Amino acid sequence: MAERRGKGRESRLGTRQRIIAAAREVFGRLGYRATTTRAIAARVGIDISTLAHHMGSKAQIYRAVLESIYEEHVRMLEEAVGRLEGMELEEAVDEIVGRTMEYLFRHPEVPRLLLFATVGLDVGKGGEAKSHYVPRFLDRVRRQAERLWASTVADKDKFEILCMAMVNLMATFTGGAPFQAASLGMNADGEKYRRLATDAVKTLFLPLARNSPRLPSDAAR
Amino acid sequence: MAERRGKGRESRLGTRQRIIAAAREVFGRLGYRATTTRAIAARVGIDISTLAHHMGSKAQIYRAVLESIYEEHVRMLEEAVGRLEGMELEEAVDEIVGRTMEYLFRHPEVPRLLLFATVGLDVGKGGEAKSHYVPRFLDRVRRQAERLWASTVADKDKFEILCMAMVNLMATFTGGAPFQAASLGMNADGEKYRRLATDAVKTLFLPLARNSPRLPSDAAR
DNA sequence: GGTATTTTCCATCAAATGATGGAAAGAAGC
DNA sequence: GCTTCTTTCCATCATTTGATGGAAAATACC
Numbered sequence: 001m002a003e004r005r006g007k008g009r010e011s012r013l014g015t016r017q018r019i020i021a022a023a024r025e026v027f028g029r030l031g032y033r034a035t036t037t038r039a040i041a042a043r044v045g046i047d048i049s050t051l052a053h054h055m056g057s058k059a060q061i062y063r064a065v066l067e068s069i070y071e072e073h074v075r076m077l078e079e080a081v082g083r084l085e086g087m088e089l090e091e092a093v094d095e096i097v098g099r100t101m102e103y104l105f106r107h108p109e110v111p112r113l114l115l116f117a118t119v120g121l122d123v124g125k126g127g128e129a130k131s132h133y134v135p136r137f138l139d140r141v142r143r144q145a146e147r148l149w150a151s152t153v154a155d156k157d158k159f160e161i162l163c164m165a166m167v168n169l170m171a172t173f174t175g176g177a178p179f180q181a182a183s184l185g186m187n188a189d190g191e192k193y194r195r196l197a198t199d200a201v202k203t204l205f206l207p208l209a210r211n212s213p214r215l216p217s218d219a220a221r
Numbered sequence: 222m223a224e225r226r227g228k229g230r231e232s233r234l235g236t237r238q239r240i241i242a243a244a245r246e247v248f249g250r251l252g253y254r255a256t257t258t259r260a261i262a263a264r265v266g267i268d269i270s271t272l273a274h275h276m277g278s279k280a281q282i283y284r285a286v287l288e289s290i291y292e293e294h295v296r297m298l299e300e301a302v303g304r305l306e307g308m309e310l311e312e313a314v315d316e317i318v319g320r321t322m323e324y325l326f327r328h329p330e331v332p333r334l335l336l337f338a339t340v341g342l343d344v345g346k347g348g349e350a351k352s353h354y355v356p357r358f359l360d361r362v363r364r365q366a367e368r369l370w371a372s373t374v375a376d377k378d379k380f381e382i383l384c385m386a387m388v389n390l391m392a393t394f395t396g397g398a399p400f401q402a403a404s405l406g407m408n409a410d411g412e413k414y415r416r417l418a419t420d421a422v423k424t425l426f427l428p429l430a431r432n433s434p435r436l437p438s439d440a441a442r
Numbered sequence: 443g444g445t446a447t448t449t450t451c452c453a454t455c456a457a458a459t460g461a462t463g464g465a466a467a468g469a470a471g472c
Numbered sequence: 473g474c475t476t477c478t479t480t481c482c483a484t485c486a487t488t489t490g491a492t493g494g495a496a497a498a499t500a501c502c
Contacts, residue, residue, distance in 0.1 A: 015449090031342050033255045036489065047451045049492080054449090058490065115340050118397035119333055121252050125458085138404050157413075160405055161421045168393035168401075169386055176339035176389075183359050184381055192378075200382045207428040236479090257459065268481050270462080275479090279460065346488085 015054055016064075019044050023055075023065045028109020032062055032122050032130060062122075062130050069110055070133035074140060076103050081144060089152065089209040094202055097170070101198040104174035111175030118168070141167060152209075166205055173197040236275055237285075240265050244276075244286045249330020253283055253343050253351060283343075283351050290331055291354035295361060297324050302365060310370065310430040315423055318391070322419040325395035332396030339389070362388060373430075387426055394418040 022043040026035050037058050041051040055061045080099040084092045104111045116122045117131035124130065142163045146153060153159045173180060174197070181188035186196075243264040247256050258279050262272040276282045301320040305313045325332045337343045338352035345351065363384045367374060374380045394401060395418070402409035407417075 029341075031252075031254075031340075033252070034342070034344075037491085038489075048490080049452080050450050052491070112340055115336065115393075116342075118393060118400045119252075119336050120250075120397075120400060121255070121337075121342060123255075125255075135404055157405070157417055158420070158424075161417045162424070164401055164404065165390055165394075165421050165425060168397075169390055172336075172339060172389035172393060173386075176341075179339045179341060180385055180389075183356055183385065184378070196378055196382045199379070200386050203379075203383070203429070204386060204425045208424070258461085259459075269460085270482080271480050273461070 015044075015046075019046075019051060019055055019061070020064055020068050023061050024068065024109050027062060027065055028112045031116050032124065037061070059124060059130060063132065066113065066131060066133040069107075069113060070137055072107075073103075073110060073137060076100075077141065077144060081148065084148065089149065090206060092148065093205055093209045097166075097201050097205065098198060101170060101174060101194070101201065104170055105177070105194055108175055108177065111171035114167075114171050115175050118171075138164070138167065162205075162208065166201065169201055169204070173201065236265075236267075240267075240272060240276055240282070241285055241289050244282050245289065245330050248283060248286055249333045252337050253345065258282070280345060280351060284353065287334065287352060287354040290328075290334060291358055293328075294324075294331060294358060297321075298362065298365065302369065305369065310373065311427060313369065314426055314430045318387075318422050318426065319419060322391060322395060322415070322422065325391055326398070326415055329396055329398065332392035335388075335392050336396050339392075359385070359388065383426075383429065387422065390422055390425070394422065 019040065023035075023040045026040050026043060030039075035058075037048050037051055040061065041048045044051070051061075055064060076099075080096055083099075084095060087095065113122070113131070114134060117129075117134040120129070122129060122131040122134075142160050145163050146156075146159065149159075177188040177193065177197075180197070181190070181193040184193070186193040240261065244256075244261045247261050247264060251260075256279075258269050258272055261282065262269045265272070272282075276285060297320075301317055301324075304320075305316060308316065334343070334352070335355060338350075338355040341350070343350060343352040363381050366384050367377075367380065370380075398409040398414065398418075401418070402411070402414040405414070407414040
């Protein structure tokens with residue numbers, strides 16, 4: 001009982017991964033409340049009872065999904081940051097925005113789950129928030145940003161809320177792509193909308209990189 | 222049967238308004254799915270059956286809420302635009318952002334319902350979108366903006382997506398205030414967060430007003 | 443092959459929820 | 473006072489949904 005190995009373990013992990021992938025899709029599309037364990041199970045092609053056997057309750061499945069996304073997203077971030085080595089500030093912003101938007105467009109459930117947490121729709125009937133990993137991730141993003149652009153940070157509060165602004169903007173443009181694109185009479189999956197959205201983010205944040213605001217209250221060194 | 226007048230009608234309208242106010246609050250807090258007709262009725266202090274008598278189905282209540290918000294929001298917008306008469310571009314942006322943020326902070330259900338529509342969580346079990354008024358409102362905002370800043374519009378697509386960016390940003394900062402503020406270690410209702418969020422939006426969009434981008438593709442005159 | 447463990451599914455439960463019918467209460471008009 | 477229309481509530485239904493127990497099937501272990 002203590003030791004499981006060989007196919008037993010492998011197949012178990014395999015099922016778990018398949019379940020998490022399906023749950024990511026469904027939760028990301030419908031949100032926590034509207035998602036049913038039956039829908040997830042159906043997507044995997046198993047019974048809800050089997051689902052419960054592997055993952056436990058609905059809340060635990062959601063938690064596992066967030067954990068999976070947290071790890072993947074952090075990996076993406078570190079990778080992107082690694083590429084910024086030796087870049088000018090402007091070039092770095094262009095690069096990081098481009099890479100991130102590309103990633104978010106490819107995995108729309110990521111910005112969507114972030115938005116669900118933002119508006120507090122990641123709660124069950126009891127009202128307990130379920131997005132444990134989201135605040136942690138946002139913290140990580142801001143710390144990363146501060147480390148990269150420490151020299152330009154004058155007012156920490158202002159810098160942090162601008163970080164949030166960038167995250168929010170990228171999240172709404174990618175996670176809300178179908179709605180936004182439709183509103184503009186475009187195709188959400190088309191290259192045109194994606195390029196426009198990405199360029200808009202760059203347009204807004206590049207000026208900040210150009211004339212980096214060195215304000216008097218720069219006591220952090 | 223054809224004519225209802227006097228107190229009968231008044232009290233009916235009164236009840237309707239009270240119901241819509243309660244529904245605004247609950248729908249705005251929990252979203253469409255998580256909101257129960259019982260919760261709305263309880264907030265008004267009536268039975269769900271009375272609720273149904275006055276408003277019809279849950280979907281119809283939601284529709285009435287959106288209609289109410291649409292009208293109020295448009296009124297706010299027109300009023301704010303009216304004040305821009307004769308202002309410089311920069312001053313106008315500062316003014317409109319300030320007024321709008323103030324309004325959205327005071328009525329958080331407005332940006333929240335917009336965000337719900339953005340992520341497509343305004344749907345019932347069937348999957349039918351319920352936010353009829355939202356696209357119409359966004360259209361109005363963009364047309365208004367274009368009329369005001371027609372002279373600076375070079376690339377219409379770019380201008381429109383920047384409008385959406387501003388709307389998205391203001392919506393996430395106000396509609397998601399509790400989450401955003403908590404993430405920054407602030408109080409969502411405090412003056413500090415509200416001022417920072419408002420200033421952030423201004424910081425991002427004022428540069429666009431300054432060096433208004435007159436690009437070659439300016440064929441609209 | 444035989445046993446133990448794991449995995450899978452069927453059946454079912456209890457709670458929540460949107461909706462409705464019908465009775466009772468209230469208001470209006472005469 | 474009587475009738476008609478409106479308003480309100482109680483009771484109830486059908487459906488959905490998260491969860492679980494237990495049997496059957498599959499797999500691993502020796």
